[in-house]
Amino acid sequence: MNPQPRFDERAITAGTTMRFVLLVALLVVSSGAMVTQVLHIRAIAPSQHGTGCLLSAGADPFDGTDTGTLIAGLNQYDAYEACVDRFEPAPSWWPATVWTALLVAAAGAVFWAIPRWKARRGRSLPLHLMDFDGQVGRELAQFSMAAGLGRVPRAVVDPTVTTATAVVFGRNRRPVIRLHGGLLARRSSDPDRYRAVLLHELAHVRNGDITLTYATIALWRVFLLLVLLPYAVWLLYDLPAKTRAVDWEQQAPGFTRSIVLVIAMTALVYLARSDVLRSREIHADLTALRWGADPHGWTGREADPTGGALRRTVRSFVQLWRTHPQWELRRRSLADPAALFELRALPMFLTGAAAALFGDQIGEYLGSRGQSGAWVQQATELIAAGLVTGVAAVALWRAVV
Template sequence: MAGGSSRVDERALGAGTTARFTLLVALLVATSSVMLLYIALALTATDGLSCTLAAGADPGTDPAANVMARRSLQWEAYAACSERYAPPPSGWWLVGWWALLAACTAALFWALPAWKARRGRVVVPLAAVDRDGEIGRTVAELSATAGLARPPRVVVDPAAASAGAVVFGRTGRATVCLHGGLVVARTTDPGWFRAALLHELAHIANRDVTITYLTVALWRVYAAVAVPPFLLWGAWRFSTASGARLWSADAPIVTRGLLVTGLLAVLVYLARSDVLRSREVYADLAAVRWGADPEGASTAGSRWPGRR
């Protein structure tokens, strides 16, 4: 931002969190779909080795390498037999799977703000601690600076000693929660108070509150609903099939599935972290653009909002 020659618009599609969130959703859909397909194939392909007879191999006497070679050479006969007696899973498996994940994500998305506000903390309305109305006027002033049509709802967590704040809820219904330490900082370090408040207001102005909670909900549903069944599938394959005649040929397939899906899971985690981190960076940029001076507040370099 030196010299003001260039400025990143945190609300732009390529600069903000929207593109990153889209990538996260695409990775989640792809990875969870791959996981389901592995499980669905294991549950529906019940014919086992019988169709290898149609390919001209005897799974009871032929070596595993010969069986696999016959399946490849006589793939038309093997595929016709498999389609009739061990058909691939229906596309409705994926539709139902996506519907389940979407329903779980929606339920968690709606529950997270309420949980955030009530997780063992006692929050009070701003008026309960702002007797002279000075904080309310500051909030209204900075909300206008941030381009908000009206100030957001503000509550205070008196038990929180940190000089910070957090915004939760959804776009259009966001709530800013000021920590007790930040309320004290209004008089001891007004520069920091304005910087921290502008940072939270930037989240509302950037319309990233909904994306944030959707990101958290998507990740938790993915980790709690999609990943465990796949891990159970991998454990089941290794525990029950290791003694099978064709395990030497099937083992690379199972191992590849675990490795590829594990890599995709890592990419999902990185995309999730990128969404959450980038929103903090762009909120910092907006706060500075609106007049916050991170160097002007005491020790601001170590506690600038985006670094929390």
């Protein structure tokens, strides 16, 4: 048994649940807004009735200032609104709602399929087929008891993976731990690593982060495939027609914003996803260490400490996009977990950016349906503020309690 390191019991609270809730809210609202934009523009683009209504109201969007166009529209407000209601009606609520529901259903299907895919026959074998004397099963039961688990997770083996690693997947109530062939091969020659790896995976079960982890992965994959990629393809497909339009000069800023939005949304969601998953890994390390795992059991290639500032900057930037923390960071966190409870810049930045995008997207979605009054605006701002407050409150609580 290794001597117990300095350990703060708060380490088992990773503080990522509220960030996950904000991420889900952003993805759901963005899906509805993007689908609504595509359907609405495809419905009115052939005749550009909105431009015709402005011209009928005495405003010329192709000549003059935005202020002049606004004043002309206000002078003929009732007639302009009647024209828009007739020729450019607000999109129906059901297409975007149905698409968003399909997105959530698809994410649920992917979440359900991931453990079955990972544990499928032909790649993974039940543990009893590889554990001829039953010793590995007994050790797993012993470690599960030490971890305070009510029952031993179902175990499978992937003999084709030669690394001394393992992975846990599934759901919090139905976890599956997959042992890799390289780990079993080193069970006798490197028992400290074998024990540390198993305790780390069982820590994920004990911390209850399996469901959140794979829900994050499933939601990201579905959003990327069913929302972001189709939306980006539609933007590129629509670009030639946009550039030939008589009002391209007026449409260019909005179209450019849509392209930047796709890039920013992709980067933001991926960074937030990676940060959530990295946090869970470090907290699993700390939990396993509390159970007596040897900190030297986690081995990996250290980053080269030499090199200039540019190399260190590039290494730090690359780390932001990885779902697993560097070995250097993991060992530093094991030695002193206090840094895990500090207010870090990246999560706060991602939270603020996600809240801003959430407010923008829900405003765009509701505005396209004619629901953009003062009460609606106040309600959407309160929702965004509540999500940010929840994330910040948890972070501050972990930092000071």
